[in-house]
Amino acid sequence: MTEQPAARKRALIIDDDADFAHALKLQLGKDGIEVQTCHYGEQGLSDAVSFRPDLVILDVLMPGIHGIAVLEELRRTPELAGVQIMVITGLNTPEIEEEVMRLKAHFVPKTSSALGITSKAKKMLGVL
Numbered sequence: 111m112t113e114q115p116a117a118r119k120r121a122l123i124i125d126d127d128a129d130f131a132h133a134l135k136l137q138l139g140k141d142g143i144e145v146q147t148c149h150y151g152e153q154g155l156s157d158a159v160s161f162r163p164d165l166v167i168l169d170v171l172m173p174g175i176h177g178i179a180v181l182e183e184l185r186r187t188p189e190l191a192g193v194q195i196m197v198i199t200g201l202n203t204p205e206i207e208e209e210v211m212r213l214k215a216h217f218v219p220k221t222s223s224a225l226g227i228t229s230k231a232k233k234m235l236g237v238l
Contacts, residue, residue, distance in 0.1 A: 119235045122161055123147045124154030124180065125169040125198070130224065134167060137228035141237050151175030155183055158190055165235055167227070169220070170199035170206060178206070181213050194234050198227060 121138055125131040126149045135145040146161050148154050151174050158166060166184060170177035181197060184190050195215035199206060202219045210217040216234065218227055232238035 118142060118144045119165070119237060120144045120146075120161060120163040121165045121167060121231060121235070122154065122158055122163040123167045124151060124157075124172070124177075125149065125167070126172040127169070130220075133224040134228055134231075137224060138231060141232060143232075143235065143237060151177065151180040154180055155187075158184060158193070159187065162189070163193060165231055166193055166195045167231060168195060168197050168215075170197060171201055178209055178213075181210070181215055185213050196227075196231060196234065198222075 121143050123131045123134050123145060128149055131147040135147055138145050146157060148157050151172050168177050168180060177197065181195060184195060196218055197210045197215050198218050198220045200220040207217045218230060229238065
């Protein structure tokens with residue numbers, strides 16, 4: 111009997127900073143993680159349902175829907191019940207951190223390097 115290869119882990123990055131999202135995608139892709147990016151909260155919600163990621167990396171400050179509103183909607187979506195979510199933001203306030211924790215997501219200040227964020231993402235996915 112042959113063993114089935116493990117399914118590739120999937121990550122969705124929702125961040126309006128295209129360069130930063132691309133840097134995260136490159137770093138995660140090096141470890142075989144399948145990555146999709148989008149730059150608006152509205153698109154991120156529909157992409158999350160269709161792509162079915164294991165992890166969502168979500169920025170807070172974006173045009174259109176605020177990242178916390180996206181997080182709330184992701185948590186209300188039954189198809190995404192088991193998805194881990196990492197919220198990244200340059201707006202590091204106790205209120206935002208508390209709201210992220212209340213919604214059972216991981217808070218990471220965007221002041222961390224792309225390498226630091228991808229390292230935490232890999233740990234969350236069990237890849238590192």
